[in-house]
Amino acid sequence: MRPWLLLAPSLVVLAVLLLWPLARVALISFQDYGLREIVSGRTNYIGAANYLEVFRDPQLWRVVLPNTLGFAVAAVAGTVLLGTLVALLLTTLNRLWRTVVSSAIMVAWAMPAVTGTYVWVWIFDADNGLVGQLLQGLGILDEPHNWFTDRWSFYAVVLVNVIHHGFPFVAITVLAGLLGVSKEMLEAATVDGAGSIRRFFSITFPTLRPVFAVVVILSTIWDFKVFAQIYLMPGGSGSNRSVFNLGVWSYVESFAQNRYGFGSAIAVLLTVLLLIISVVYVRTLFKEEK
Amino acid sequence: MKRSMAVTAVAALALTACGNGDGSGAEGETLSVWIMEGTNPDAGEFFEDVKADFKKETGATLDVEFVQWADAHDKFVTSIAGNTTPDVAETGTTWTAEFADAGALAPLDEQVQDAGLKDDLVEGLAEAGTLDDTLYGMPWYAGVRSVVYRTDIFEELGLEPPTTWDELLETGLALESAKPELTPFAVPGDSANLAYPFIWGNGAELATQDGGKWTSGLDSPEAREGLQFYTDLALTHGLSSAGATTWNEKDVLDNFVKGNLPMATMGSWAMPTILEQNPDLEGKIGAFPIPGPDGGYSPSFLGGSHLSVFEASKKQELAWEFVEMMTTGDKAAEWAEQTNYFPGQASLLEKSTGSEDPMVAPFATQMVEAGAAVPVAPGWGAVEAKKTLPAMIQSILAGDKSVDEATADAAAEIEELLNGK
Numbered sequence: 001m002r003p004w005l006l007l008a009p010s011l012v013v014l015a016v017l018l019l020w021p022l023a024r025v026a027l028i029s030f031q032d033y034g035l036r037e038i039v040s041g042r043t044n045y046i047g048a049a050n051y052l053e054v055f056r057d058p059q060l061w062r063v064v065l066p067n068t069l070g071f072a073v074a075a076v077a078g079t080v081l082l083g084t085l086v087a088l089l090l091t092t093l094n095r096l097w098r099t100v101v102s103s104a105i106m107v108a109w110a111m112p113a114v115t116g117t118y119v120w121v122w123i124f125d126a127d128n129g130l131v132g133q134l135l136q137g138l139g140i141l142d143e144p145h146n147w148f149t150d151r152w153s154f155y156a157v158v159l160v161n162v163i164h165h166g167f168p169f170v171a172i173t174v175l176a177g178l179l180g181v182s183k184e185m186l187e188a189a190t191v192d193g194a195g196s197i198r199r200f201f202s203i204t205f206p207t208l209r210p211v212f213a214v215v216v217i218l219s220t221i222w223d224f225k226v227f228a229q230i231y232l233m234p235g236g237s238g239s240n241r242s243v244f245n246l247g248v249w250s251y252v253e254s255f256a257q258n259r260y261g262f263g264s265a266i267a268v269l270l271t272v273l274l275l276i277i278s279v280v281y282v283r284t285l286f287k288e289e290k
Numbered sequence: 291m292k293r294s295m296a297v298t299a300v301a302a303l304a305l306t307a308c309g310n311g312d313g314s315g316a317e318g319e320t321l322s323v324w325i326m327e328g329t330n331p332d333a334g335e336f337f338e339d340v341k342a343d344f345k346k347e348t349g350a351t352l353d354v355e356f357v358q359w360a361d362a363h364d365k366f367v368t369s370i371a372g373n374t375t376p377d378v379a380e381t382g383t384t385w386t387a388e389f390a391d392a393g394a395l396a397p398l399d400e401q402v403q404d405a406g407l408k409d410d411l412v413e414g415l416a417e418a419g420t421l422d423d424t425l426y427g428m429p430w431y432a433g434v435r436s437v438v439y440r441t442d443i444f445e446e447l448g449l450e451p452p453t454t455w456d457e458l459l460e461t462g463l464a465l466e467s468a469k470p471e472l473t474p475f476a477v478p479g480d481s482a483n484l485a486y487p488f489i490w491g492n493g494a495e496l497a498t499q500d501g502g503k504w505t506s507g508l509d510s511p512e513a514r515e516g517l518q519f520y521t522d523l524a525l526t527h528g529l530s531s532a533g534a535t536t537w538n539e540k541d542v543l544d545n546f547v548k549g550n551l552p553m554a555t556m557g558s559w560a561m562p563t564i565l566e567q568n569p570d571l572e573g574k575i576g577a578f579p580i581p582g583p584d585g586g587y588s589p590s591f592l593g594g595s596h597l598s599v600f601e602a603s604k605k606q607e608l609a610w611e612f613v614e615m616m617t618t619g620d621k622a623a624e625w626a627e628q629t630n631y632f633p634g635q636a637s638l639l640e641k642s643t644g645s646e647d648p649m650v651a652p653f654a655t656q657m658v659e660a661g662a663a664v665p666v667a668p669g670w671g672a673v674e675a676k677k678t679l680p681a682m683i684q685s686i687l688a689g690d691k692s693v694d695e696a697t698a699d700a701a702a703e704i705e706e707l708l709n710g711k
Contacts, residue, residue: 035392038371126471126533144532149479149688231558234536238681239480242690255364256675258388 022271029264038260041101059244068224068245068270071155075223078163080216083170088200102172109168113228120161121233124148148234151242161229167218168221170215177211178204213285217278224274227251247269317349317655321608324379325366326595327356332566336628340621347615359690363675370394377603378612380595383418384664386427388671389598395426396599400609402428407618407635414663416632419596421668427596429634430617430703431626434657435483435580436561438546439553442574444467451578454585455491455519462529465552476545476554477523477530478537479687482679483591484555485520487580490662491588492516497665497704504667504708506701508682509694516583518693535687537681547571555590556582558630558653577652592661594634632657647678669708678703 033039034047054060086105090098111119123130126146135141147153181204187201206211227247230236236243238252246266254263296323321344325333333356341352357365363385369375370392381389382580391394402408402425411429419427439451447468452458457473465474478484489496494513497506507513524530534541542554547567558577565572597616599609615621618635626633626642630649633639641653664670673679682700685691691699 035367035370035388038367039393124644126535127531128533144537146532146688148536149684149690180538235469235480235684238675238677239536240688241681241685252676257672258367258675 024084025264025267028260029268030156031261033259033261033264035258046261050262051269052270053262054265056266060239063242064246064249065246067151067155067243068247069228071158071221071245072220074159075162075226076165076216076219078159079166079219079223080170080212082163083167083215084174086167086171087174087178090171091178102175105168105171108164109172111165113165116165117161117229117232120157120164121148124157148236149240154233154240154243156234158226158233162223162226164270165229166219170219173215174208177208181207209285213282217281220277220281221274224277225270246273319350319605319608320353321350321378321605321612322353322355322376323612324355324357324362324376324383326359326380329695333629336625340616343621344612344615348608348611352612366394375600375602377605377609378597378599380430381427382596383415383427383594383596384671384674386596386670387421387666388600390421390424390426390617391668393507394601396601396603396606396609397424397426398428398599398610398613399425401614405614405618407614410636412632412634412636412639414661415594415596416591418594418663418666419598427598428613428617430595430597430622431629431631431634432592432594432639432657432661433512433557433559433631434592434653434661435487435557436653436656437580438556438564438572438575438577440574441576443472443552451576453581453584455581458525458581459523461553462523463527466527466529468521472552473531473534473545473550474529475523476534476537476542476551477520477687478539478542478684479535479684480538480677480680481542482677482683483539483593484542485517485683486591486662486664487588487681488516488520489513489557490590491580491582492519496509497667497670497708498663499667502652503707504665504669505706506677506702506708508699509697512602514693514697517584517683517686517697520695521683523690524687530687532685535684557593558632558650560629561649562628576648578651582586582660586662587656589660589662590656592657592663594631606652665708667708669710672707673704676703676707678707 029050030045030047032044032049036042037044086101090101093101108116124132124147126144126148128130129147131147132141136144147157164180185203188197189203194202225247226245228250229241230245231251233243236248238256244252248271250263250266250270252263253259253266257263325337327333337352337354341354344350344352359382362382366375366379366381366385366389370389375394381395386395402411412432415427415429415432416425419425419429437451443465444450447464449461449464452461462474465472486496489508492515493511494508494510494516497504499505503669524534537545539556542551543556543560543563545551546554546556546560547564549571561575561577564575581589582588598604598615599613603609616625617633618638622633622635623638623641625631626638630653632642632654642650645651645654664674678700682691682696684711686693686696
């Protein structure tokens, strides 16, 4: 009984701040819930109609889901790879340079997503952007090109933005793990003639498996529900329908269309999808460890 | 934890109840007001005056909060849901019907009648603020878009403001060859308002109601021809820029301020904003009504703002006093003068439309001769929010769809949204 008593305050806070809103979203997803219902506070249950509409919408299968999944895979891979490489670089530096480099990447991490997004939009601006002018100067592009109209180039910019914002967390976390890797084992392996790649995959990576598990799961969750970085890009808030992902679609349907039930159904779908991925991932990880 | 929250809630209720106990005088009361900002010129100073005058007149304090146009719709909805609405707010003309339909706004007919203002409201604005024969939005100001241009550049090249679509194209081409570094006529992908004149101008309608059913005219030959001309300015004639494919109206304004655009469609309120941000352009800007295909004018979107009182407000009387002070008489005239908007009171509007000020007159002509409203349907807000028209224009400009495909898709979406699913 006593442990529950001690846990009670935090559980109450969690229930109020997390569980209740979550339950509300689930409840609303089974209703035709619009501005009128918000004002009056009435309920209006319609069963699973919102979910049926979501699954029957060709936009889900052709645009939203491929965008969400494809982007998450690319962004997680990119973030973890770059983060790990930077962490490995940091271990080889002396104290001064390690401080300099880690402060530099901390700046990228500390930058708010909104600010970061506007900076990248500016860099890729069609008429006056750095990238466009560079490519034109080099003669690769003949005339200004708008990077935000095409689905692929749009997401390439989002990818650069998200990786740039996300890799510092991975680098710092992996660095902490790297510092715990036994130096004796690495030295012994070097004496036995193992190269740096072999040493990484045979000694460093297995030791860091739990660290990688954490950064991959967290990055997956973050990259799945990426919103501001897409919504704030030119065309990202609705005028370019080919770049919607689950988060933006849910927001646009809820807050622009006042279809809170339908938007909630999309949000629930996103949550369930994330839960499944996380569970499967954690399971395979622990199975391998046994 | 829960208990203490409940106690606080009860205490808060008790407090508000006390606050509204005595009805006599507004001494010490506070009226909360939301005013929009973003494309409007800076209104901070104007509202300092309003606050002082309101205090003098009623004894109540005004709490004015400025809300960005871009975030305002979400902010209204969340405040309605959380029961934290202000007493009075500026609502865009296309939103008033939507919020009224949801039951969030208080009817104003009685007060308007008592104040003897009923026949002195600008018609288009009053119509947009009316749902089921009840007025929910008090006309405050109106704005209309025309073409703003650089008089110095036109003079240098010996150009005259165009009066037909062909002349518009010729003027654009002349600017292009003389000043290749400029973007002669921006065709922004993320703005429906700037595309309307090319639909209406060619005789097409966005949507018409017949027997309770809405039909969109976007896929009519007239609309297609107009949009073909509009998008060809960018695609065939290169008068726009690659970046403009994803521009919105704010981007058009920013680029005009920077001096990149010799002419562009903008609202009358943009004039003081341009001069505020780039004083070097003083005396170098003018405006002309959007030309019609073969002369005359193309109708332009007549937008504007209402002042609405929220149903949940416990200070309805005080709220109306504020609304009346803002939308009539000196304050209304002063606001129109400072912002270059048109007042929502008919007797005041007559004065501005007779103005010979070159910064006002072309817009007045546009408003009186060729101002048009979007369909008055509660579902039109959803069409705007879904960005149906921007999506259509952007897909044409990006080369993803032909004019025929894009207009067919947009017409189907508009009919679906207006007729309800």
